[in-house]
Amino acid sequence: MSFATISKKSRWLALSLLVALAACSKDEQSGAAAPAATPAATVAAPPAPAVSAQVQAMGADELRGAATKALGENRIYAPGGDNAMEYYLALRDKLPNDPAVASALTDLMPYTLIATEQSIAREDFAEAQRLSALIEKADAKAPALPRLKQSIATAQQAVAQRAVTDEKTKAETDAQAKLLEAQRVTQQAEQQRAAAAALVTQQQEAARAAEAERVATAQREAAAAAQREAAARAPATAAPATTTAARPAASAAPALRLVSSPAPKYPPEALRAGTSGEVLVEITIGASPGLPPPKEKGRPRSRPFFCALSRC
Structure with a gap:
C-alpha cells in the first residue's frame, strides 16, 4: 500500500x-x-x-x-x-x-x-x-492555540474559585442546618415537657373524678343497704301492734251490738201546743245490767222531749 x-x-x-x-x-x-x-x-x-x-x-x-x-x-x-x-x-x-x-x-x-x-x-x-x-x-x-490555552486556564480558575465558594456555601449550609437542628431539638423538648405536664394534670383530674365517683357509689350503696335493713325491720315491729290492737276490738264487738231500738212518744203538751223540738242526751253504758238515767245535753226548751225520751 x-x-x-x-x-x-x-x-x-x-x-x-x-x-x-x-x-x-x-x-x-x-x-x-x-x-x-x-x-x-x-x-x-x-x-x-x-x-x-x-x-x-x-x-x-x-x-x-x-x-x-x-x-x-x-x-x-x-x-x-x-x-x-x-x-x-x-x-x-x-x-x-x-x-x-x-x-x-x-x-x-x-x-x-x-x-x-x-x-x-x-x-x-x-x-x-x-x-x-x-x-x-x-x-x-x-491561530486557535492561544485562545484554547487561555480558555483552559480561565476555566481551571473558575472551577477552583467555585470549589472555594462551594466549600464556603457548604460550611454556611452546614452551620444553618446545625442551627435548625438545635432549634428543632429545643422546640421538641419544650413541646414534650408541656405535653407531659398536661398528661399529668389530666391523669390527676381523672383520678380525682374516679375517687369522687367511688365515694358517691359507696354512699349510694350504704344508703340502699340502710333502706333495705329498715324495710326488713319494719314488718317485724308492726305485726305485734296490729295483733294487740285487734284483741280489744274483738272483745268490744259484743258491747256495740244493738239489742232494741224503741221509738219515743211525742210529748203530749208539745203536741197540743203544736211545737217541735229536739234533745241531745248522753247515756253511759257500764258493765252492770240496766241503763243509768240519761243526761240532757240540749237547751232548756227541749225539756218535754227529754222527758218523753227518759220514759222510753
Whole structure:
C-alpha cells in the first residue's frame, strides 16, 4: 500500500467525520456544563506528552498502518496513545518533509480543535490539555492555540474559585442546618415537657373524678343497704301492734251490738201546743245490767222531749 493511498483515504474520512462532528457539536456543547468526576484532581495533574513514548518507538511503516487503521475505526484524536493524530505526528518526526503527512495533520486539526473546546466545556481539563498539546505539536502557530490555552486556564480558575465558594456555601449550609437542628431539638423538648405536664394534670383530674365517683357509689350503696335493713325491720315491729290492737276490738264487738231500738212518744203538751223540738242526751253504758238515767245535753226548751225520751 502506498503512502499516497493512505493520504487520500485520510482526507475522505476526515471530511466525513467533520460533517458528523459539525452536526452534533451543539448537542455536545449543551451538555458540556456537566463537571468532571474529579475536577480538582484534573487541574492538579501535569500535562501528558503530546505523543506517547510507545508511539514514538514505532517505525515508519508501522505508524502508517496504525494511522490508516485508526482512521478506519474513527479514532482521530482519542484514546490517548492510540489515535491517528499521534501516529501522524510521530510519523512526521521521522519524515519531516513528507507532504502527505502534513496534509493529513491539516485535515485532522479541525476535529481535534472541536474536541478540545468540548473538553473545556465539560471541565475535563486533562483531556483538553492533551488535545491542545496535539494541536500545538501539529502547528505551534495555530491561530486557535492561544485562545484554547487561555480558555483552559480561565476555566481551571473558575472551577477552583467555585470549589472555594462551594466549600464556603457548604460550611454556611452546614452551620444553618446545625442551627435548625438545635432549634428543632429545643422546640421538641419544650413541646414534650408541656405535653407531659398536661398528661399529668389530666391523669390527676381523672383520678380525682374516679375517687369522687367511688365515694358517691359507696354512699349510694350504704344508703340502699340502710333502706333495705329498715324495710326488713319494719314488718317485724308492726305485726305485734296490729295483733294487740285487734284483741280489744274483738272483745268490744259484743258491747256495740244493738239489742232494741224503741221509738219515743211525742210529748203530749208539745203536741197540743203544736211545737217541735229536739234533745241531745248522753247515756253511759257500764258493765252492770240496766241503763243509768240519761243526761240532757240540749237547751232548756227541749225539756218535754227529754222527758218523753227518759220514759222510753
